[in-house]
Amino acid sequence: MKDMIQHLREHGILPTAQRLAIAEFIFSTDGHPSADEVWEKVKSTFPTLSRATVYNTLNLFVDKGLIKRQLLREGTVVFDAVSTAHHHFIDEESGRIYDIPWDNIEVKVKGEMTGFDVRDYQVVMRGRRKQD
Amino acid sequence: MKDMIQHLREHGILPTAQRLAIAEFIFSTDGHPSADEVWEKVKSTFPTLSRATVYNTLNLFVDKGLIKRQLLREGTVVFDAVSTAHHHFIDEESGRIYDIPWDNIEVKVKGEMTGFDVRDYQVVMRGRRKQD
DNA sequence: GTTCGTGCAAACGGTTTGCAACAAT
């Protein structure tokens, strides 16, 4: 809790009650929730929380570098609180998104990539989760 | 033209004038247009074409396996007519999406991936296009 | 008291859908 206040302050974010509640949730889940899903969840412990505040707050967190937007679901952006680089696996049946540790996959450039200044990359996999 | 009619028929699609016009466009561009962009372009040669028909047709093409939906742009789905597997590079400045040949990048699994039945994957890169 | 954050409702933009007119078999 105290750490979270500190964490927000370090990123230049004024730690209001709403922002704390949202931050607590998004950093405690290992899922990849949409803004509306965050709203639904946090509302249960913070009933007055408005949808607009959730959207604004999540965008603020992204701008300040606390979390990342990911294009992994159709129709909605999802947010990813894991700060270290990783890959993603999407279960085509459930739509669930799994983090794949960075070191599980080796990506090597073999062909010509001149003219492309790659700042960031990730492997996006799709398929079926067999167990779990 | 004749080939396109044939192509559609082979995929179980009745080749109407609208569908032909949309197919001609999407298979001739190397870009990754959104449905609205397809509409704008094809409308110039087919003014009566409605937006709904474009959306319906593109979805039909996806269902029948002619083209692919890609989650590479925020706010809209883009369509990809290239049937062979490839990776993508997104210019963060312009938003332009570039195809990267499959053999340019080697992806090797190093870690544990049990439980994940990977049916499909691609590398998504972001950065700046330096020349063109 | 000025700046910043919140909540509400309205607006917005991409996409889907219901429906009537129409074309194809």
Added chain:
DNA sequence: ATTGTTGCAAACCGTTTGCACGAAC
């Protein structure tokens, strides 16, 4: 005749925005 396709408009849904109220420095 039946089935499938088109165009229009309305509906839908995720997201942003304008604005008034309220809290914090």
